[in-house]
Amino acid sequence: MDNELIVIDNAVVSYREDIALRGVSLKVSKGEFVGIIGPNGAGKTTLLTVVNGMGKLLAGKVRVLGHYLRSGNGHSLRKKVGYVPQVQNIDPRMPICVREVVMIGRYGILGILSRPGRDDYEIVDEAIELVGMSHLARRPIGHLSGGELQRVSIARALAQQPEMLLLDEPTASLDWKAQSDILELVKMVHDTRFLTTLFVTHDLSCLPVTCDRVVLMKEGIIWGEGPPEELLTDDNLSRLYDMPVSVVRSRREKAVPVHL
Amino acid sequence: MDFSIFGYQFMQNAILSAFLGGIACATIGVFVVLMHMPFIGVCMSHAAFAGALLGLWLGFNPLVGAFGVSLLSAAIIGPLADRGELSPETSIGVIFSLMLGLAFLFMGLMPGTKSGALELLWGSILTNTRSDIILLGIVAFVVVALVFLFYKEIQATIFNRDTALAVGIPAAVFLYGILFLTGATITASLRSIGGLLIFSLILNPAAAAYQLTYNMKTMFLLAAAFGVLSGWVGLLFSYFFNLPSGATIVVTSSVIFLIAAIFSPKRKVKGWQSKPLQEEQP
Numbered sequence A: 001m002d003n004e005l006i007v008i009d010n011a012v013v014s015y016r017e018d019i020a021l022r023g024v025s026l027k028v029s030k031g032e033f034v035g036i037i038g039p040n041g042a043g044k045t046t047l048l049t050v051v052n053g054m055g056k057l058l059a060g061k062v063r064v065l066g067h068y069l070r071s072g073n074g075h076s077l078r079k080k081v082g083y084v085p086q087v088q089n090i091d092p093r094m095p096i097c098v099r100e101v102v103m104i105g106r107y108g109i110l111g112i113l114s115r116p117g118r119d120d121y122e123i124v125d126e127a128i129e130l131v132g133m134s135h136l137a138r139r140p141i142g143h144l145s146g147g148e149l150q151r152v153s154i155a156r157a158l159a160q161q162p163e164m165l166l167l168d169e170p171t172a173s174l175d176w177k178a179q180s181d182i183l184e185l186v187k188m189v190h191d192t193r194f195l196t197t198l199f200v201t202h203d204l205s206c207l208p209v210t211c212d213r214v215v216l217m218k219e220g221i222i223w224g225e226g227p228p229e230e231l232l233t234d235d236n237l238s239r240l241y242d243m244p245v246s247v248v249r250s251r252r253e254k255a256v257p258v259h260l
Numbered sequence B: 001m002d003f004s005i006f007g008y009q010f011m012q013n014a015i016l017s018a019f020l021g022g023i024a025c026a027t028i029g030v031f032v033v034l035m036h037m038p039f040i041g042v043c044m045s046h047a048a049f050a051g052a053l054l055g056l057w058l059g060f061n062p063l064v065g066a067f068g069v070s071l072l073s074a075a076i077i078g079p080l081a082d083r084g085e086l087s088p089e090t091s092i093g094v095i096f097s098l099m100l101g102l103a104f105l106f107m108g109l110m111p112g113t114k115s116g117a118l119e120l121l122w123g124s125i126l127t128n129t130r131s132d133i134i135l136l137g138i139v140a141f142v143v144v145a146l147v148f149l150f151y152k153e154i155q156a157t158i159f160n161r162d163t164a165l166a167v168g169i170p171a172a173v174f175l176y177g178i179l180f181l182t183g184a185t186i187t188a189s190l191r192s193i194g195g196l197l198i199f200s201l202i203l204n205p206a207a208a209a210y211q212l213t214y215n216m217k218t219m220f221l222l223a224a225a226f227g228v229l230s231g232w233v234g235l236l237f238s239y240f241f242n243l244p245s246g247a248t249i250v251v252t253s254s255v256i257f258l259i260a261a262i263f264s265p266k267r268k269v270k271g272w273q274s275k276p277l278q279e280e281q282p
């Protein structure tokens, strides 16, 4: 079916002795906003790397945007997928500025031997504007705060003009204001650019309230999936995180308010 | 001082070698510094030295040996760096010491006079021949041309290999390409600078440039300029004070680094960064 942009069938991925995904199956349709939630080590990052062809499949079939993935062949798929990785350490003296980092998003699409032209700069500047970073566009990338780095990462993904957006813990290690700003930004981008979005988080308080669907992950398997209001019960979350229901409840009361 | 020596062929050869070697080594140095892999460079230069001695011992062209063994070491180390091992330094350290051990083993096994081996150890730019220069010229040209042609892919790979991969760039190809060029550059410069010293000429000019700019293109240009300057100033000292040229070149490049570090605007980063933070406070 055309509408199913991601079809993962029984994917198994392991790193050395650890098995990170133990037979995961997932289908995502065009335009969906899917939240993937689970504790640290659940395999969420690994699942995203499977979707953009960076993961090494031991078994299973993966089809994304019509590409059947085998290891080492995902380069053309990745040009169409915006990936915002988990927080990275950046050398504070790295000689590269914000605008150049966002331009990297164009490099894959441009292909070898061609240089960015005026349209590329327009696309890049528009993406920087959209994430509210225009005033810092010429700042060295190593001189940004965590929230600013996340915005740059999102701008770089948008500069690819992707069909799909993968976000790995984009709100981790941010203060609550920056968290809700990023959540709003992501939702706005998803809607205005007609994207299909996978949003990964471990943090109960950062559940994007407006997800079409949530996927609960734990210990390398998908534990449950469905509409957020059905699945995100205090009961389910308490089992997911091995925490008493009362703790879950009090945590969720303190959740970041997102008005969209 | 008597400058009539510049009329001599051997001096002109040396000046040209220093120019070409300085550019090639410093350009490679930018990769080494920005990709945080000085250990890989050090290891490959000792591998080249060991390979050259293997050639001398067994009687084939030492430069073929140098190139072969440095690529072999890159093939072993590359995957460690590529996989993002927590501390590839340990494995690289083991290979490094193995290479040094092999180098001295081959030197010991070599019959007769060891002057050829010592020349590869210390280097002597003043005896460079036309074929040395042609090799250096080809390598310098290829290195600069590839950086020019693939600047955007190289910039992305240097910035972050996973990011480069995620936007659809085959980052592993560029990583191995960079290691390959490193091997070629070390090999071509071995006879001029020497196996023990070559890595300093790779590292120091780029490390000096790294202190001075937040722009990658500027860093490439500054590094190349410092590389050439180190070669020329070192050459003068070597000639006028009758010192080993590899050593004077390397000491010059270290002095350039020290000066750059002292005047680095990046040392003021802290003061500069604290400003916006204060503004945010209510």
Ligand SMILES: Nc1ncnc2c1ncn2[C@@H]1O[C@H](COP(=O)(O)OP(=O)(O)O)[C@@H](O)[C@H]1O
Pocket: A015, A016, A018, A019, A020, A038, A039, A040, A041, A042, A043, A044, A045, A046, A047
């Ligand atoms: N590069 C790696 N090398 C070895 N093990 C890894 C690596 N990345 C992840 N793992 C293991 O795989 C499992 C899943 O990791 P990950 O997908 O990063 O989880 P999450 O993103 O949900 O926190 C964990 O047990 C982790 O220890």
Ligand SMILES: [Mg+2]
Pocket: A044, A045, A046, A086, A168, A169
């Ligand atoms: Mg993760």
